[in-house]
Amino acid sequence: MNDLRQLDISLDPSADDHQDNHTGTSVRVSPVLRPFKAESAEGLRVSLVLRRGNFAVQAAFSVPPGLTALLGPSGAGKSLTLQAIAGLIPAEGNILLNGRALLDTKQRIAAPPRLRRVGYVPQSYALFPHLHVGANVAYGLPRGVTYAERERRVAALLALVHLPGHAARRVESLSGGEAQRVALARALAAQPEALLLDEPLSALDMPTRQAVRTELRAIIQASGIPTLLVTHDLAEARALADRLIALVGGRLVAEGSLAETLARPTTATAARLLGWGNILPVAALAQEDGQEHGRWRVELRGGQLLLLAGAAGNVATAHTLVGSPQSVRLALHADRLAIQRGESTNDDTTADTLPGALCGVVDAGPYYALTVALASEAPEMQLVTLTCSPREWTALGLALGDAVRVSVPAGAARLVADA
Amino acid sequence: MQAMRLRRSGGIEPGRLALALLALLALLYLALPLGYLLLAEPWPSVPAALGDPLAVGALETSLASATISAALVTLFGVPLAYLLAQWRPLARASMLLKGVVTLLIYTPLVFPAVVSGIVQLLVYGPYGPIGGFFAAHGWELDTTLTGVVLAQTFVAAPFAIVAAQSAFAAVPTATEAVAATLGASRWRIFWTVSLPQAGGGVLAGIILTWLRAFGEFGATAVLAYHPYTLPVYIYVQLTGLGTPAALPLALLALLASIVAISVALLLGSGLRLSGVSKREEQGTRP
Numbered sequence: 001m002n003d004l005r006q007l008d009i010s011l012d013p014s015a016d017d018h019q020d021n022h023t024g025t026s027v028r029v030s031p032v033l034r035p036f037k038a039e040s041a042e043g044l045r046v047s048l049v050l051r052r053g054n055f056a057v058q059a060a061f062s063v064p065p066g067l068t069a070l071l072g073p074s075g076a077g078k079s080l081t082l083q084a085i086a087g088l089i090p091a092e093g094n095i096l097l098n099g100r101a102l103l104d105t106k107q108r109i110a111a112p113p114r115l116r117r118v119g120y121v122p123q124s125y126a127l128f129p130h131l132h133v134g135a136n137v138a139y140g141l142p143r144g145v146t147y148a149e150r151e152r153r154v155a156a157l158l159a160l161v162h163l164p165g166h167a168a169r170r171v172e173s174l175s176g177g178e179a180q181r182v183a184l185a186r187a188l189a190a191q192p193e194a195l196l197l198d199e200p201l202s203a204l205d206m207p208t209r210q211a212v213r214t215e216l217r218a219i220i221q222a223s224g225i226p227t228l229l230v231t232h233d234l235a236e237a238r239a240l241a242d243r244l245i246a247l248v249g250g251r252l253v254a255e256g257s258l259a260e261t262l263a264r265p266t267t268a269t270a271a272r273l274l275g276w277g278n279i280l281p282v283a284a285l286a287q288e289d290g291q292e293h294g295r296w297r298v299e300l301r302g303g304q305l306l307l308l309a310g311a312a313g314n315v316a317t318a319h320t321l322v323g324s325p326q327s328v329r330l331a332l333h334a335d336r337l338a339i340q341r342g343e344s345t346n347d348d349t350t351a352d353t354l355p356g357a358l359c360g361v362v363d364a365g366p367y368y369a370l371t372v373a374l375a376s377e378a379p380e381m382q383l384v385t386l387t388c389s390p391r392e393w394t395a396l397g398l399a400l401g402d403a404v405r406v407s408v409p410a411g412a413a414r415l416v417a418d419a
Numbered sequence: 420m421q422a423m424r425l426r427r428s429g430g431i432e433p434g435r436l437a438l439a440l441l442a443l444l445a446l447l448y449l450a451l452p453l454g455y456l457l458l459a460e461p462w463p464s465v466p467a468a469l470g471d472p473l474a475v476g477a478l479e480t481s482l483a484s485a486t487i488s489a490a491l492v493t494l495f496g497v498p499l500a501y502l503l504a505q506w507r508p509l510a511r512a513s514m515l516l517k518g519v520v521t522l523l524i525y526t527p528l529v530f531p532a533v534v535s536g537i538v539q540l541l542v543y544g545p546y547g548p549i550g551g552f553f554a555a556h557g558w559e560l561d562t563t564l565t566g567v568v569l570a571q572t573f574v575a576a577p578f579a580i581v582a583a584q585s586a587f588a589a590v591p592t593a594t595e596a597v598a599a600t601l602g603a604s605r606w607r608i609f610w611t612v613s614l615p616q617a618g619g620g621v622l623a624g625i626i627l628t629w630l631r632a633f634g635e636f637g638a639t640a641v642l643a644y645h646p647y648t649l650p651v652y653i654y655v656q657l658t659g660l661g662t663p664a665a666l667p668l669a670l671l672a673l674l675a676s677i678v679a680i681s682v683a684l685l686l687g688s689g690l691r692l693s694g695v696s697k698r699e700e701q702g703t704r705p
Contacts, residue, residue, distance in 0.1 A: 113599035126593035140601035
């Protein structure tokens, strides 16, 4: 927590004077430094179109204070979007940062990167190799700051990223995790109003990644700066972000709070990206009770029947879904399905289970990934994957070929549009 | 003999040996004249050559003109190299334009030096549009140090520009992009991010340019035969008095080049160790 108090000193110059407890002198903060006030921050509002040859990104989203993850597969346009917000590549549309226009094509506004007050940490970190760590961090400090103040701020920023006293080190002597934190300190030194991080953890090895992940989240949350973090890794997005934006092929497929977005994909593409794992074709679809929130009766291609809670349906498009089941998919979340040993009886009327046979097991370390071939009336095989803990796996005592039942609890299934 | 020795030493690959032989021949070809000059020549004759006021004058002219040329190329050519490296055209028309500019920079390398001299003589000579103007105002470009510098700069400029351009192009664009987001202007990015990272390549280009200017003969002889530069004076002595008169001067030229390279390299390493990075680190002192 000590670190966070130092953060207040370096990042919250809302008071003009800072009392230095050690020397009793007060340091006057230059009025040129527009203080960042977390309470008045709206964050980023982005609506842009950018083209690269045949590829185009078209996306509108907002980045409020806190951590927003921009999730997408490689080639989705994530990094391009980030660079466009930083002003490093041309784009069309609108970008507002705390009410200030960074880009407004209609008004012919396109602020250059140096005036945007948007911190940018690229995937490579791009530390200046010819400068020491301290000089790297100091690069973003406003010019004209006194030597003593400069030293003090560099020290505070390095302490903030858990690298106190490392100012004299050479950049090439830093480990990946250290380089990442120096790059973050350098970005924070310029007192940005928003932060953009491009795959901040992808250059790190697994154990370092988990440690840095926790620290990164703590530092950014303490700073209160609206942060947009690009990642292709769902686990990373889940661990770091409060909000999630999903981008596929240059188009937004989901946006919202982390829990909401993960739980309620509306399309098969989004569901796949958000870790749902199983996307099954639907043969017939009906809504029981005829009510908006009534249960869904879903028949899969192989004749399997499932009754799902109303919430599993995409209410907004319910009627279109019913009309054309071929445009509907059933998404089943691999982590939320459960598995039991044994045949299902024909009088199993609860109909929240799918019978089948175990046909594959992979020991993925922290969990087991199981594949089940559903019992089917159709000739083609229908596979469902699900995960279970090593303890569950041992308790089940299953072997390949054994008859099993996959149960689908509420929240494990969702009807999505085939798009 | 070779083959027998090979078998005894226990298996050097024949292909590797063939390559080594070819490389050795190339090395020998390059080293032979220089080695012969260094071994066979009377070094004591060099001080005697320094007694010749014409030789000393030629050396002074060469040192001065090569240094001025290198300075001019640095001042104007390095920014050109930087802008060319930054210029990543997307449109077809600008790609074409960049190609034309690049070709223009390479022309002095493509031209025979004599031709470079002739085309400059047309412009800077007493009957040329620019040379005529200056001559009318009492400044004859083609018979002064100015002419020497013009000739040398034209021929030597591509070395610095090409080397600096590739050095700037090798600077990771992400570092320049980050500097911009940290509030740095183009000017500051050039001095504090791009140039320090490209410094080695830029310096190498400047050294090459200096050496090329110092050794330049063809264009200089055509545009500015007087005042004598060392290469022109060596040629004059060679044609007038033969090799015995020219060789001490050749040794002098060699010596001057080696001293110049050493000084440049020392300056460069000193600059990189203590210069730019320290200035950035110290910041603005109160």
